[in-house]
Structures are given as structure tokens and as C-alpha cells.
Amino acid sequence: MFPDVDACAAYLERLRWPSGFICSACGGTGAPWRHTRGRLVCPACRHHASVTAGTILDKTRTPLTTWFEAAWHVTTAKNGLSAKTLERTLGTRYRVAWAMLQRFRVAMVRAERDRLSGDVEVDETLVGGVQHGGKRGRGTAKSIVVIAVEVRQPKGFGRARMRHVSDASGANLLPFVCDVVASGTVVRTDGWDGYNDLPKHEYTRQRTVLSSSDDPAHISMPGVHRVASLLKRWILGTHQGSVTPTHLQSYLEEFTFRFNRRTSRSRGLVFRRLLEQAVVTGPVTEADVTHGYDW
Numbered sequence: 001m002f003p004d005v006d007a008c009a010a011y012l013e014r015l016r017w018p019s020g021f022i023c024s025a026c027g028g029t030g031a032p033w034r035h036t037r038g039r040l041v042c043p044a045c046r047h048h049a050s051v052t053a054g055t056i057l058d059k060t061r062t063p064l065t066t067w068f069e070a071a072w073h074v075t076t077a078k079n080g081l082s083a084k085t086l087e088r089t090l091g092t093r094y095r096v097a098w099a100m101l102q103r104f105r106v107a108m109v110r111a112e113r114d115r116l117s118g119d120v121e122v123d124e125t126l127v128g129g130v131q132h133g134g135k136r137g138r139g140t141a142k143s144i145v146v147i148a149v150e151v152r153q154p155k156g157f158g159r160a161r162m163r164h165v166s167d168a169s170g171a172n173l174l175p176f177v178c179d180v181v182a183s184g185t186v187v188r189t190d191g192w193d194g195y196n197d198l199p200k201h202e203y204t205r206q207r208t209v210l211s212s213s214d215d216p217a218h219i220s221m222p223g224v225h226r227v228a229s230l231l232k233r234w235i236l237g238t239h240q241g242s243v244t245p246t247h248l249q250s251y252l253e254e255f256t257f258r259f260n261r262r263t264s265r266s267r268g269l270v271f272r273r274l275l276e277q278a279v280v281t282g283p284v285t286e287a288d289v290t291h292g293y294d295w
């Protein structure tokens with residue numbers, strides 16, 4: 001479908017302006033004049049636009065065909081792929097592959113705006129801390145990740161959301177629940193004090209306190225347990241454990257995007273969804289890509 005950059009640009013144009021071009025400067029909706037190198041000129045105010053300006057693809061020097069190929073691999077590989085694998089697959093430099101993945105992860109967040117509802121389990125887990133040969137002292141610290149998962153009756157799980165937090169205090173846990181879970185929802189947690197104020201925020205808290213120490217935790221929190229083990233396996237498998245705390249949230253967003261679409265029959269639709277978000281998400285700076293996005 002996408003033999004050259006023009007075909008890619010035309011596709012992005014349809015995703016960004018589904019009912020026709022809108023000038024970002026004057027709001028005019030007249031059909032744009034087409035200049036060289038994909039520039040669109042507003043007939044009303046002569047503003048020069050492009051389909052990538054003001055999006056995560058802003059000022060990219062990587063050809064759109066490469067972006068499309070990357071998006072295809074990201075959305076069709078069952079477990080996604082690391083920057084290292086993407087570098088090899090596309091024949092680009094590592095830095096280019098890494099930057100594309102980081103930008104896609106930012107676009108993936110936008111796709112997850114609907115809050116969780118129904119019965120939701122919330123619990124924390126520890127991620128990372130695996131040491132690798134030759135990298136002594138690196139990646140030894142465990143990070144706390146709080147996970148929320150919709151639990152279906154009689155069995156099965158719905159969507160998930162997750163956040164890297166500095167500690168498991170209520171000051172971190174409550175804002176997370178309020179951001180990702182619809183109010184009025186039944187929230188299942190363990191007996192931890194950090195969740196005590198949930199009823200003040202219009203949630204029904206269902207405390208699951210384990211009666212004996214040999215009760216495996218996953219019996220009371222099957223959803224969180226399942227998602228946490230998939231997440232850890234993904235970090236160890238696809239990324240060989242090389243996830244630093246600085247970038248952990250980016251990885252969590254990618255995992256969530258993929259997890260929440262695990263039953264989607266059409267990979268093509270997931271690909272389209274990612275590019276759709278890519279052209280409505282604002283630019284990401286080089287600093288964000290290198291030092292971690294400010295979530």
C-alpha cells in the first residue's frame with residue numbers, strides 16, 4: 001500500500017484531517033495548494049504546513065516509508081521488538097530505531113484515554129533489577145509499578161493500565177487510580193494503607209486480605225498477577241531486561257497498548273490506530289527521547 005513517501009503522506013493526511021485540511025494558523029478549510037516536498041499551503045493565509053508538522057513526526061529526517069515500516073513491525077510482532085532488533089530489521093542506525101520507538105510509545109498513551117470500569121484490581125509489583133554480565137552495578141534497583149486490570153466475570157481480563165511510581169504511598173497510588181479508573185468502580189486491593197482513601201474518591205474499595213501466608217497471592221489478585229508476569233516476561237524476552245528506570249514508563253505504555261489490543265483480529269487496524277495517534281500527538285523533543293519523556 002505504501003510504495004513511496006507520497007503514498008505515506010497521503011495516508012497520514014487522511015488520518016490527520018479526516019474531513020479535509022484545516023489550517024493550523026487561520027483555521028481555514030480551503031483545499032491546500034501543494035508545493036514540493038509535501039508542503040501544503042493554506043489558500044487563505046498562505047501558511048506553509050505539512051502533514052507531519054506539530055506531530056510526533058515533526059522535523060523528522062527519517063523517511064516516512066521507514067516510519068511506516070517501523071509502525072508495521074511494532075504492531076504486528078506479537079511481542080513487539082527492541083530498538084536493537086528494529087535497527088537490524090530496517091537497516092537503520094540504532095539511534096534512529098530507538099527514537100522512532102520512543103516517539104511511538106508517546107503516541108500509544110493517547111490511545112488509552114478511556115478509563116477502566118467494572119471490577120478493577122489494583123496492586124503494585126517490582127520490576128527490573130536484573131544484572132547483566134559486564135554491566136556491574138547497572139540496573140540493580142527494582143522499580144515499583146502499580147497495575148490496574150479490569151476483571152471479567154466469570155473469568156478473563158479486560159484492559160490494563162500501569163504507572164511507574166517512586167514509592168507505594170497513597171500520594172502516588174490514589175492519583176493513579178483517579179486517572180485511570182472511572183469513579184464509582186469497585187476497586188479490589190490488598191490491605192495496604194495506601195489505598196485507604198479510595199472511598200473518598202467515589203470508589204468502592206474491596207479489600208482482599210490474605211488469611212494465611214501460604215495462600216498464593218495470585219489467587220486473590222489473578223488479574224494483576226497475570227499482567228505483571230507477562231510484563232516481566234516481555235521485558236526479559238523482547239528487551240533482554242535492559243530497561244532503565246528513566247525509560248520504564250515508555251515501555252509500560254507500549255506494553256499496555258499491545259496488551260489492550262491482544263484480542264484484536266486485525267493487525268492492520270492496530271497499525272492504523274498507531275499512526276492515527278501519531279499525527280494527533282504533539283512533538284517530542286530530542287531531550288525527551290534521550291532522557292525520558294515527562295509523563
Ligand SMILES: [Zn+2]
Nearest residue numbers: 023026042045
Ligand atoms: Zn491559513
